[in-house]
Amino acid sequence: MPVITVWMIRISLIYLLITVLTGSLILAHKALDLHPSFWALLPVHIEIAIFGWVLQFVLGTAYWIFPRFIRGSARGKKSVGWLMVILLNAGIFFTAIPGLEERAALLGRTALFGAVVLFLILIWGRVVSYRDI
């Protein structure tokens, strides 16, 4: 398992824990009427579940498991891979943290988009069958 995948999957597991904890607090509030402010966690819960947990886990696993390049670097440029990880997590951070300015959310969405574009660049050439080479 490449180090980039190890980082992505471990971060996604941490996000899984965070999304389950925030979801638990919201559900507990629904059951016990703890405090209305718990509803403020809902966007964080959704954002982290979709992008932090599921997307990051899937991208990290695909980066590891898809067919590798026969020549040159096995999974493309590592610097691009690391930039993808940084942009993805910066994007999740800026969009998930409540109370930040609108500009921060825009910056976050841009970073998320950039991460996905980098993923496409990295993975496109690896969506092949070895029989075709």
Add this chain to the structure above:
Amino acid sequence: MLPVTRWFIKAGMIWLALGLMLLLADTIPGSPFHISLLPVYWHMIAVGWITQLIMGVSIWMFPRKRRDRKKAETPLQWAIFWSLNAGLVLRFFSEPLLDPGAVEAGVAGGMEMVTNLEQGIGLVSWLVLTSIGLQLTAVLLYLAEIWPRVQPRRKRKGSN
């Protein structure tokens, strides 16, 4: 494929079908449902299907710590499966009942038997809290199972 993985995937597909069925039921104009199904079907899809599929496949495919236990199942893996699915079943039956309108309308089966509204809501709250505990337990057990298996190749070889 490990038997526990087959259970994860099949249960995941059942949750997906149920989630889409409820989504359809909730979309029908003039739906007879007086309860909010939205959190139910979204969690059926996001937790029951996607998360469960990821858990099952990763338990099967991720590198093992020791080669000699390559195909062995562990009680921990079954505990994850049962804890998650028991939590989900409990949640999907109890969460819609948290809506006081649902209790008053007598929509949910069995709730008609509860004559004391406060007592009924207390019971439902306990069911919801139990479901939270079970789902949280499943995730913590999954982290315990999978975290040590997410390692760079060189380090994993060295630990053998």
